[in-house]
Amino acid sequence: MPSEVTPKVPERPSRRKTSELFPLSGSESGDIKANSEPPTPAGTPNVPTRRPILKAKTMTSFESGMDQESLPKVPLQRPVRRSTTEELNNVMNNTSKELEEIESLISKHNIHNVSRKKSPTSVEEGKVAAIHQNGQRSASDNKTSTNPSPLEKNEHEGAEGNESAISPSNLVNKSNNEVTEHSDSEDLTEKQKVHAALDNEAGDRSHFEEKLIPGDMKVQVDVSKDVEEGSLNALPPSGITESDDKAEKFTKHPESSLEELQKHQEQQEEKIFQNPTDEESTTSLNEKQEGKDNMEVNSQPQGPSDTETVIAATSSNVPSQIASEEENDVPVIPRSRPKKDFEAHVQKEELPNTQEKRVSEECDSTLISTEEESKIPKIPSERPKRRAPPPVPKKPSSRIAAFQEMLQKQQQQDLHNNGNSSATTASADIAKKHTDSSITSDTTKADFTSKLNGLFALPGMVNPGQLPPSLEKKLSSPDTESKLGPQDQSQAKTGPLGGTRRGRGPRGRKLPSKVASVEKIEEDDNTNKIEIFNNWNVSSSFSKEKVLIDTTPGEQAERALDEKSKSIPEEQREQSPNKMEAALCPFELDEKEKLPANAESDPLSQLPQTNAVGNRKAISEESLSPSEAIANRDQNDTTEIQEQQMEDQMEVDMERELSGGYEDVDSALHSEEASFHSL
């Protein structure tokens, strides 16, 4: 165990060495810190650069025109600022000019900016007061070292020194705490004295701060030196600042109390070194103290003890400080980035330090209240500028809608073009027919097909009558175009044969013999017409002589018909004409065939024939039907007999005429011929 303890002891000087390196390297600790800061973790290096600016702001706002050096480029000046406090003051003065200009500009825009610039000082003062109160209240005042308030940045500048120096100071505190833990009533009284002194000093600080802050850096460094060296000698009253609460206990106390503390420490160290057996106890005490330190440090964001933790703590504090600085340093920043500032506040609130939160909330509440008042009216003026440039990405649905609109436009254009250009072609007609039919059949279908103009091969899209564009180009042959000029050429319209027929061949041609020999046979109408006319009579002759003498053949026929009609019952009489006609049709046809041959002859000459036939018919019809009568007429010999009788009668008549009626033979012969013809 002692072997384990012994290595710890040399570690302490190593810690001190690391912390002492900064003060020991040169009288100007600010330079060393600035130079030593870059190796620290990321985020820390910027911290010291801005603190002086912040101070400069605040200070220059009250202390105007400290220096007249004009450094055009700020970044070049920043290292210069840290090199010496004077240069820092110069820089602050320079920045004060710029700030004044900015203030003037801002004041034009907004009056609140002025209050904003002035407010930090008051806020800082409030912070400082709060810090001191906290520092007085509890032993965890060290936490206030991490407060992000602008004035505490001074602490952190020192804190980087101080916090690097915290460990030695903590060692001192450890020893002190050990002493107090070992129930030294004197220590308590001393502490009370120290606190009382701090209280007194705190009241004075408000007076000192504004004037002495530039010199604080030196004082702080000196204090840290003193603490690190463990000398803890009396400090000049001017060097007492609000920054180091830790160091305040040792540095800002009255000299007597400090000396007592130093004595206690020395005594304890002597005890430790003199009594190695007590090392365990001391180590245990040290461990306790370390635990306390850890508690103290744990109150800070990062882990236990040592410079690393302190540095980490500072680094963790840096963003909040930067944020607080950004809030107060440059009034331009809130203009351009109002949200980020607000986010910085949020980040600040997120920091683990509760006290920081308390203080920061107090500070931020005021800051935010002031800033919001000043920023809110600015935001709407700048937001549209930022949001305008990025185009709002369109939704896919809108793209589809645009696509559909495009298709509809194309379709309309095509329709117009077709209607104007190729309305005469049959292809356009076909397309119109397609569209019309589709419209009449289904309007939605038509819309659908119209939307899919050219996308898919739909039935009817292949328009055989329409030339492809390539062919249309070809059709307008370049030679003829070059010769004749394009204005004289009209595009060829191709399509299936419409109403226009192609030209006939040359005139005067004759048809081929095969075709010419063809004669069109027009068939007669097949319509059979039945005509009914009375061209025959039926008569019954009682006596030959009487009939021949008294009556003419026509009269005989009429008589016969009358008699027949009398003999036939009335019912039969109504039906009989049809039957008779039907039966006599063939006869009628036969008569017609004979008629053209005898057309020239005297129609009256036919009467005896008809009468004779009619007589025969009438006789036969009495007992037979007409068809049977006709059949009997052809078969019976009665007709021949009757004919013979008729001939005989005629001869008799002729002889009588010849004998009595005619004188000359010629006349008689002539009369015979006439009578013969009459037959």
Place this chain on the structure above:
Amino acid sequence: SDAQFDAALDLLRRLNPTTLQENLNNLIELQPNLAQDLLSSVDVPLSTQKDSADSNREYLCCDYNRDIDSFRSPWSNTYYPELSPKDLQDSPFPSAPLRKLEILANDSFDVYRDLYYEGGISSVYLWDLNEEDFNGHDFAGVVLFKKNQSDHSNWDSIHVFEVTTSPSSPDSFNYRVTTTIILHLDKTKTDQNSHMMLSGNLTRQTEKDIAIDMSRPLDVIFTSHVANLGSLIEDIESQMRNLLETVYFEKTRDIFHQTKNAAIASSAEEANKDAQAEVIRGLQSL
């Protein structure tokens, strides 16, 4: 009458193209008064004859160079078989200047035929539209191409054109070309079962106005006419060939494959139909 003529054309359009000549004769027998119109309107596969006066050079025969049963040769401008002197007096012949144009056109289109068909026969026949003397316009003609790949397969192009003065502008001429392509493909009957025949015709009409400077000499005007007609016919033929290839043959091919693979494709076809219906439904919902 026109109704009868249209009915006859509709009938011929629907009848078997391989028996077009027979059907035409039958229709003429039915209605002899339509013979002239039908013969001049219905294109039948071109026949060939030999011009004995010109080294038995073949020429194409159609209704436009026919008189009675004889066909006029474009090479010797004579009818073969020879007509009787009495018939020959009434036979149509182009006027002298038009005959010059006809010779030029024949020579030109023979070159065209050689370039595009790499064989075959071409003939051009012209006739006057006006009974007056030919004045460089208002004439008509027919350009014929025929190529036989085999005894049964042939390509017949019949371009009947009319060149008239454009009513819109006096300096321009209206070329109206009515083109008919008769294609007949007949696979040789090596196997009775594998006999396949494809036949059909395609008729399109193209109209174009082209200006020609009539102040130039007649020869130049002739050349312009021939050049215009040549370019026009060239484009029409290529277009119609593309139509045949891309539309008709492809459609025939689809039918052929669909018929052959009907059993196999039935299920796939149904699936395709369903998928297509889904796609169309989705597109309609857009």
